[in-house]
Amino acid sequence: MTDAMIEVTRLTKRFGDRIAVDHISFSAKPGEVVGLLGPNGAGKTTTMRVLTGFLPPSEGGAKIAGHDVVTDSLNARRNVGYLPERVPVYPDMTVREYVLFWARLRGRRDARARADAVIAQVNLSERRDTLIRNLSKGMRQRLGFAQALAHDPPVLILDEPTIGIDPRQVIEVRDTVRELGRTKTVLFSTHILSEADHVCDRVVILHQGRIVAQGKPSDLKRKLRPDATLEEVFLSIIGTERGAGK
Amino acid sequence: MKRTASASIVIRRRTLGMLGNILGVAGVVVGVIGLIWTGAPGNTVIATFAFGIGGILLWAVATPQEFTGFFSGRQVRFGTMAIVSTILLIGIVALVYLQLLRAAWTFDATQATRYTLSPETERVLSRLSSPMRIIGFYSSRALTTREIDDQFFRLYETATNGLISREYIDPDEQPAIARRYGVQYDGQVFLANVRDDGTVDLATLARVPRGDAQERDITEAIARQMIAGRLTIYFDIGLGERGPLDTTQEGISAVFAGVQESGINARTLDLAQIAAQGGDIPPDASAVLFVRPLRDLTESEIQTVARYLDAGGALLLLTDVLFSEQPFLSESGAFNQFLLENYGIGALDAVVVDPGLSAQTPLDVISAYVFAESDIAARLDPAVSPTLFSVARAVDVKLSETPSNIATGRVIFTTDQAYGETNLTLLGETNTFQYDEGVDLPGPLTTVAWSTNVQTGAKLVLIGDGDFVANGRIVTTDGAVTVPGNGILFTDSVVWLTELSEEIDFQPQLYGQALPLIFVSQQQMDLIAFITIIFMPTAVLLIGIGVWMRRSRR
Amino acid sequence: MTSWIVFRREIAQFLTTPFAYVIGAAVLLLTGILFNRDLNISFSTKPADPALVPSILSFAMVFFAPLLTMRMFAEERREGTMELLLTAPVRELSIVLGKFLGAWAYFTLLLLFTGIYQIILVNITAPDLGHALSAYIGIWLYGGATLTVGMVFSALTENQIVAAFLGMVALMLLWLADQAGQLFSNIDVAIIFRTMSLQGHFSTSFASGLMRAEDVAFFAGIIAVMLFITAQILESQRWHG
């Protein structure tokens, strides 16, 4: 319980009258890769934004590495690397300047060495001194990873890291996530279910702001049918929900 | 329907709570600042506090959970925290600002030390013992002028630890007060003594003339105010003088007004009447001025003057050559003899003719040499401010064999070529003059002399021209000063006689006079224009383009 | 410390994009033209005004400050980097402070460039350098204050043009308050207006060679309050989307 790196308890986020996230609870241990699944508008991004300290929760709370995201926000943020849905960049900076900036801002003393290491890790060493405006989309995505890893955080939160890149790079990203998952806690969102099936130790399925299922992909599949795909599980759950809503 | 209704009530309550919060905190903060500023809880301070507490009550009633939440330190809505902390910060800034405003810490960065009181001013201020107030009348239109003036006024307040205070009155707001002060223009400044109860003593009110040099204007006004009322000089009108109120070209009303404006009481006195009644010259007379009397003094009048001098009195005697019987200070007359015997100076029956240095005719004598070691002549540099006497009378000074305790001296001297024409009849009738060896007095001649009895303190200045400060001589019709030396001679004679010199003894700095002008050739101007208008901006642009091009190729 | 890192990025941003150079050239062109005009007017008739260029800048900053600050937050929001900044272990105030210091440093650099006018004056006449220094210190603080006002509007709105426009309007009001106050017949109202105005703490003190503690406090206070408000705005945007 206490060794959970991500711990979400009855987290709720409202935007005016709309409830984006509705009393969700889940946790993730070190070395665990947790997939956050759900259709568009399910509340995945919102959940992640609360976890990274970008948005304050309306109710309930969350802890990162034991630090509350509201009352101990700075320490919680120190332990998170975040890759938003759309990779945010400063187009007029070079790759190295960019990574260096985030490493420094997040308190790395050995920022230079760390930046070089991270750039190498995401295979951008050759483009170190290229202006970001001149990078391809795939490279930008990798740069986003580098940025999230710049301060070597124990928790990584990745919002749809495989969106909009070619299949070869998707595979690379999956490998990276799996690789990172060995030492870090990774929470990553996607709506490509096969991806979650391959990468995640556990999945949390969100629908209309609520958790509709969570567990190991294999368990969830077995519950439905011995040879079911995660896709079918997902559709069946959401289908029921939709049916119930009518 | 029901939902929207309740929602709008919630919003209204929230807005009300927020409003109460803002007003409450702001009220309390303003109240605290007011309390610290005024030092005592006045009516406005209490009112602001009440207002603030009202706001806080509103806040508490409208949104109770939030109110209690705020004070119990629980999580509150972000807005409340932000508002309270912002208002507090503004309050702290305002408080610091007001404290510094009151402390009036300034640093004069100018090389001309324009915002620093000169040592002369400080000397004047160090003698100040009773409170004075600078009262400025400025409307809102003259606010910038007021700001500039105030920077000087507050130097005085700081230098005297508040003995000199400042007060500003808006003539638009308080026209009655402005009328009482006789305000003539926006931005006019007055100086007055302050009574024990802190009110202004209007009887001591003096206008502060405004020039370019704020410091000199104010310091002079203060110095004058310090002696105001303590000194009285009397203009005699009993010997056929024109009297000080005569505003014609030959009158001396300008000088009389000038004396009054300088803070000295100026009155008239009738020596003939006093002597006739066996009375005395008033003991408060700091000096008695005889400006071109027509007749000589009688025995009883001489006695009256002698008693006055024995008591430490001071006389300023302006005498002309008169072509009449028994003229004032006739060389052989009893009064002239009295002066020569007792004070070592006297008039001569001779008209000064100076072919060496004169104006239109050799009779218009210009000061050729000045004995600058005397206080009277200190400012009379012949090169800068010469005096001009039209028909001057020679003056006799005994430099040796004077009675004991008597010190004498010359003030103004003619050139060597000058002589004293003694044939007054011929001069008066035909206006001709020529040097007659053995008859006329050889030059150089004295035209102004002084004498003092160091024991009794009696002082005399004898000037061999009766009309050198006549209205027509010192100012033209448009008010311009014609012969600056004449005014200075008169003023400094009075200053010396009344011992005013110990009070006003300064020359505060004049701004702007020492700053050099720009002198450049046209080629230099063109070069400067090229560098500043074309070269610099282009260079900056080119650097920018260069940097950008180099980077964007990466 | 984190402010220092933000500051370094900000100043690098100024020095590597052409925008800042264009602004700098425009400022130098404006001050250059007015400087030459004044030189021609005062040529051998009156001493040179050591506070001329700072006084020109006191008006120019009404327009230039919002231009310098308009992109400050709007661009971060557009590129999404705001999300990263606000999830970094950094307080809003540090970010705001760092960005302000960056813009202020740029402004300082610009001021140093205008030092050329003083060098010219020293060569052709003998200006009162103490007076000039006072005016420069004044415009330095004044410029800092105008930048913070611009920053508030940059934080308030997503749109750069709107941010610049609102900033100019606000600064114009702060600049004109001095004049506006004098339209009121009540002098106390006029004084309050003047106290609130930028000119009221520059034209008759710093620009005349007199440095007053209260004027320093005024500009420092504006800077502190505006930076604080900017940080509060950023934080409030987390709460209200």
Ligand SMILES: Nc1ncnc2c1ncn2[C@@H]1O[C@H](COP(=O)(O)OP(=O)(O)OP(=O)(O)O)[C@@H](O)[C@H]1O
């Ligand atoms: N700032 C906001 N203001 C108002 N509503 C918002 C805001 N952000 C998100 N929402 C709403 O909250 C709900 C959840 O959105 P969220 O972005 O978390 O979904 P998501 O699961 O990430 O969807 P997607 O797969 O499309 O990224 C949506 O209905 C969205 O419209």
Ligand SMILES: [Mg+2]
């Ligand atoms: Mg999303």
